[in-house]
Structure formats: structure tokens, C-alpha cells
Amino acid sequence: MSKTLITIVGPTAIGKTTLAINVAKALNTVILSADSRQFYREMTIGTAKPTKEELAAVPHFFINSLSIHDAYSVGDFEKDALTKLDELFQHTDVVVMAGGSGLFVQAVCEGLDDLPKPLPGVRDRLNQLFREEGLTVLQAELEEKDPVYYREVDINNPQRIIRALEVFESTGKPFSYFRKEKKKQRPFNILKVGLQMDRALLYERINQRVDLMMQLGLLDEVEHLIAYRKLPPLLTVGYAELFDYLDGTYSLEEAIEKIKQHTRQFAKRQITWFKRDNRTHWFEPAQIEEIIAFIRKLKALEL
Secondary structure, eight states: OOOEEEEEEOSTTSSHHHHHHHHHHHHTOOEEEOOTTTTBTTOOGGGTOOOHHHHHHSOEESSSOBOTTSOOOHHHHHHHHHHHHHHHTTTOSEEEEEOSOHHHHHHHHHOOOOOOOOOTTHHHHHHHHHHHHOHHHHHHHHHHHOHHHHTTSOTTOHHHHHHHHHHHHHHSSOGGGGOOSOOOOOSSEEEEEEEOOOHHHHHHHHHHHHHHHHHHTHHHHHHHHGGGTTSGGGSSTTTHHHHHHHHTSSOHHHHHHHHHHHHHHHHHHHHHHHHTOTTOEEEOTTOHHHHHHHHHHOGGGTO
């Protein structure tokens, strides 16, 4: 296997985009995005997409590739990303994949677990519960029935919570029970690079990023999407809180603080998820040259 996929992972706001672009330029290759919200054309500011200049610096795939109206699953991404990798590896030995959506990274690198088929009506009931009583009720139910997955999942993402509860209610066993140690073999090497930093500094970066998003016009972006607020991609941090502000649930200041709080919580869960994999090589965000040198030294890449 002379082909290698370099994955760059870590929590939100830590600098994955900057590192990915630098690595891709150094190795004369391209980037696949594994950020499950950057797929959507209508969501730009709230998803912290690379800038036009960054997108022009290196070819990117799976950014602005979908509409919020498109139904798209992690299984779809696994299939599409493997197809794209097969195509790219015809012309290059190395591809970079960057993103903080742990399940999407796992799908490409290791495949997805074979989950049991849900019982009829379970998802409809959970969706109705979400509509009528809100996310807090579902969060509490997941914490009780599957505390392992609760500590890792983005608890502000109703899709993920509903899927986990659907499995539990259909089988009587928690979602985490169905995780398998056996990984699917891929026809390429995988090198995992993770970014880490002091937690307090990371949280400060998150707060600053949210402030910058607001300055760039996040509220205007959300206002233009309010008619589609029930679509799954918009039931996420940065959008849900501002929809609540527009409803009068929060003041604008309260909504912004909620975005910061929920993003920090999400980052904590991302760290928990990625730290599970002891094959990841961890670096500080400023160590760009060291990371590139580390990659070049690896025999498998033959660089």
C-alpha cells in the first residue's frame, strides 16, 4: 500500500484548516473536508468554512457540495469519500483529510458499525418528543440509558441523540454496545495527526471565533435561513441559539453566550472522541513545520 491518507483531527477552532493547507501545499496534494456542516452551501459563517483565499490555495473537496435540502448521511459520506480517494490516488500518493466530525473521519478510516434495524415507529415517536418537549428531555434520556455515548456525542445535535435512543429502544442495548473493535481494511495507509492545546486557551479561541462570526454577519445568515430551521443541518450550534433569539427566547447577548457555551461543550466531546484512538500523533497547532517534517520522515510515504 503505497498510498497514504493523512487525517488531521482535533477540536473546533484549534487550527485544523491552517495546518491542512500547509501540509497539502508542502506535499503538493489536495484536501478532503470531513466537517459534516461545511458540506452545505447555505451555511458559511456559522460553520467557519475556509475563506475564499484558503479554498483557492489548495483544491478542496466536500465543501459547498450539498444543499441543506439534501438528505445526506455519514454512510453516504463514507461511500463518496472512498470513491473520491480511489480517483485521487490514481494521480497522487498522498491525500489530506481534515475535520472535527469524528464519526465521519471514522467512517472513512475504519468503516461504520453494523447497527440493528430500528423498530417501526420508534424514530417518529422520538422526533415528536423532540418537537413537543425539546432537546433537554432527549439529552437526559440518553445520559440515563447510554452514559458512555453521552460523554462523547455532541449533545446539542438532536439527530445523533435520536439515533442513539432509537437503537436503545429497538434493542434494549445502548448504542455504545454495538461498537466493534474490528476495523475495515482500507487499500491505503492512514496517518493520523491530532492537534491539542491548553484547554483554557482553546476555550478563549472558541469565544473569539464566535465573536468574529457575529461581526461577519452570522445573525443575517441565520435570518435568511429561518424558513428552513427544522432541517437537520440547522439543528446545530450557532444556528439553533439564534433561532431562539429570533423567537424571543433569549436576548442577543444570551444567545451569543449560549453559542460559546455549547461550542465549548462540543469541543470537550471532540477531544474525548479523538483521544480514544492511540494511533493518533499529537502536536501543538504552532508546530506546523515539525508536523510536515514528521510526515516526510515516515517510510510509508516514500517522500
